[in-house]
Amino acid sequence: MQKTAEIVSLREITQRVKNIRHSFAHVLAAAVKKFYPKAELGIGPVIENGFYYDFGKLKITDEDLPRIEEEMRKIAAGKHVFKKELWTSQKAAAHFKKLKQPFKLELIRDLLKTKNQKLKTGKVGMVYTGDVFLDLCRGGHVKNTSELPLDAFRLTRIAGAYWRGDEKRPMLTRIYGVAFGARKELDEHLQLQAEAKKRDHKKLGQELDLFTFSELVGSGLPLFTPKGTTVRNLLDDFVWSLRQKHGYQRVDIPHIAKKELYETSGHWDKFKNELFHITTREGHEFALKPMNCPHHIQIFSRKKWSFRELPQRYASTTKIYRDEQTGELSGLSRVRSITQDDAHVFCNMAKTESEVKSIWDMLDEFYNTFTLPLKVRLSLRDPKKPKNYLGDEKTWRDAEEILKKVAQERKVNYVEQKGEATFYGPKLDFMATDSLGREWQVATIQVDLNMPKRFKLTFTSEQGDQRDIYMIHSAIMGSIERFMSILLEHYAGAFPLWLAPEQIWILPISDKFSAYANDVRQKLLKLNEDLRVRVNDENETLGKRIRQGETMKIPYLLIVGEREIRNNGVSVRERGKGDIGAMKLEQFIEKIRIFAQYS
Ligand SMILES: [Zn+2]
Numbered sequence: 001m002q003k004t005a006e007i008v009s010l011r012e013i014t015q016r017v018k019n020i021r022h023s024f025a026h027v028l029a030a031a032v033k034k035f036y037p038k039a040e041l042g043i044g045p046v047i048e049n050g051f052y053y054d055f056g057k058l059k060i061t062d063e064d065l066p067r068i069e070e071e072m073r074k075i076a077a078g079k080h081v082f083k084k085e086l087w088t089s090q091k092a093a094a095h096f097k098k099l100k101q102p103f104k105l106e107l108i109r110d111l112l113k114t115k116n117q118k119l120k121t122g123k124v125g126m127v128y129t130g131d132v133f134l135d136l137c138r139g140g141h142v143k144n145t146s147e148l149p150l151d152a153f154r155l156t157r158i159a160g161a162y163w164r165g166d167e168k169r170p171m172l173t174r175i176y177g178v179a180f181g182a183r184k185e186l187d188e189h190l191q192l193q194a195e196a197k198k199r200d201h202k203k204l205g206q207e208l209d210l211f212t213f214s215e216l217v218g219s220g221l222p223l224f225t226p227k228g229t230t231v232r233n234l235l236d237d238f239v240w241s242l243r244q245k246h247g248y249q250r251v252d253i254p255h256i257a258k259k260e261l262y263e264t265s266g267h268w269d270k271f272k273n274e275l276f277h278i279t280t281r282e283g284h285e286f287a288l289k290p291m292n293c294p295h296h297i298q299i300f301s302r303k304k305w306s307f308r309e310l311p312q313r314y315a316s317t318t319k320i321y322r323d324e325q326t327g328e329l330s331g332l333s334r335v336r337s338i339t340q341d342d343a344h345v346f347c348n349m350a351k352t353e354s355e356v357k358s359i360w361d362m363l364d365e366f367y368n369t370f371t372l373p374l375k376v377r378l379s380l381r382d383p384k385k386p387k388n389y390l391g392d393e394k395t396w397r398d399a400e401e402i403l404k405k406v407a408q409e410r411k412v413n414y415v416e417q418k419g420e421a422t423f424y425g426p427k428l429d430f431m432a433t434d435s436l437g438r439e440w441q442v443a444t445i446q447v448d449l450n451m452p453k454r455f456k457l458t459f460t461s462e463q464g465d466q467r468d469i470y471m472i473h474s475a476i477m478g479s480i481e482r483f484m485s486i487l488l489e490h491y492a493g494a495f496p497l498w499l500a501p502e503q504i505w506i507l508p509i510s511d512k513f514s515a516y517a518n519d520v521r522q523k524l525l526k527l528n529e530d531l532r533v534r535v536n537d538e539n540e541t542l543g544k545r546i547r548q549g550e551t552m553k554i555p556y557l558l559i560v561g562e563r564e565i566r567n568n569g570v571s572v573r574e575r576g577k578g579d580i581g582a583m584k585l586e587q588f589i590e591k592i593r594i595f596a597q598y599s
Pocket residue numbers: 022026127136137138139140141
């Protein structure tokens with residue numbers, strides 16, 4: 001098996017670029033305060049590709065950004081020194097109180113409450129940008145605003161953001177900017193953004209007629225058209241073909257369950273606010289399932305198991321439901337009904353490692369097919385926050401060791417990330433890099449010793465005693481919706497032949513040749529009854545139908561008229577290549593016969 005998982009640490013940016021980005025955030029706040037002295041200051045952190053700053057009491061639109069950007073350039077040109085002082089929290093609080101800055105006051109109060117010994121000094125950092133601006137800040141700046149590359153930054157957009165991400169707190173105005181170490185990187189970034197915009201899956205999904213949304217059904221609930229459903233099914237069939245090879249069995253489960261199931265699993269407590277609740281007419285409480293694991297567990301626990309019968313491997317492609325906030329929803333990437341290609345392995349400890357490896361093999365084969373190289377992250381628990389997780393320390397250490405061992409044996413570079421584990425176990429997260437170089441989190445493998453304990457899952461060992469069951473959660477695509485959005489943008493809508501919802505269009509030059517076109521279609525179907533081939537003899541000019549086919553990214557357009565009938569052939573237009581000439585039908589058939597599945 002070929003190995004795709006060439007692993008590099010998460011995109012590394014240098015400290016210098018981080019400092020540049022963060023310094024721009026200060027300069028941005030200074031510029032905003034100049035025009036809008038009453039604006040309240042939130043926070044201004046570094047993010048991927050740039051920075052943002054949040055402001056209260058600020059009503060502006062995108063049209064105001066050029067003016068603010070201009071002011072930022074002026075300020076930066078003033079060669080102001082960034083200087084940090086430590087103030088007592090009382091002094092800092094008095095300062096921000098006088099300036100009517102409630103968010104800064106709250107941040108100071110929280111700093112005093114922190115358990116982090118390093119921060120708990122009673123002193124807070126105050127950072128001057130020369131004499132133009134003073135902000136509460138830990139640090140991370142350039143020395144002087146003259147170091148800021150003024151041709152390598154840009155304010156990009158504004159957005160609403162709740163203070164501290166809490167929907168019950170005030171909505172602030174967030175100004176986003178991008179910033180890089182040099183002009184060239186900014187240009188590359190903007191170019192990539194433009195290309196990404198062209199490939200936006202929401203736009204492509206509509207153009208290619210793959211999915212739609214309905215006001216009546218509700219936001220975040222995508223509806224898949226016949227073509228979109230074809231793509232979904234092909235992807236799912238592919239995953240199933242791999243699962244089958246690795247000994248999985250399909251199971252089927254309902255979409256709701258009693259509250260008690262999720263109380264036992266821990267989901268009720270953890271995801272209270274994201275669950276869709278249902279009360280029956282008899283007053284019983286149910287929830288739409290937010291995960292499939294507890295259902296699969298109930299299938300497993302239908303009987304007693306001996307070591308001989310393990311592992312049991314259950315797979316379902318099924319929907320789960322999360323009550324996401326409306327503002328967070330986006331196309332297929334963030335939805336309320338999510339189709340998971342979910343699977344759970346129930347095994348003993350000794351088998352855990354080989355099961356994880358076998359899932360990894362499937363991932364390699366799957367992502368290879370799409371030329372989506374994988375990076376790996378080992379997500380561990382945050383030992384400082386035991387309350388966020390189920391189970392005891394030893395159990396966690398055991399589970400984490402297993403994943404570490406597999407990752408090391410696979411000889412991949414992986415990054416460890418503390419605090420990214422699920423509440424029931426550590427996991428391997430797989431990130432795919434698409435054709436634009438963007439990274440998307442896709443698959444996961446999770447080792448879980450906690451949920452089996454909560455449901456008291458055991459098996460009879462060779463020695464005849466009851467032992468703990470280890471559970472492995474895995475999804476190959478993650479979610480079909482999200483994976484489809486990634487593929488659409490990765491291929492710019494031009495799916496490979498095996499995955500194209502319509503593979504071949506036959507275009508008769510005029511009505512007269514429709515019969516021959518249908519004849520060709522029949523011959524192709526005889527070759528392979530699964531071929532998705534359509535005769536397009538709509539009442540349009542040939543030129544227009546060819547353009548339609550190109551817009552719909554159909555892999556092959558076959559044009560037939562007098563000459564083609566005479567030669568018992570077709571004239572072929574191949575996607576991306578244009579006219580590749582006339583050929584006998586047998587020749588074309590030979591050409592696409594190479595079309596094995598999944599290549
Ligand atoms: Zn700062």
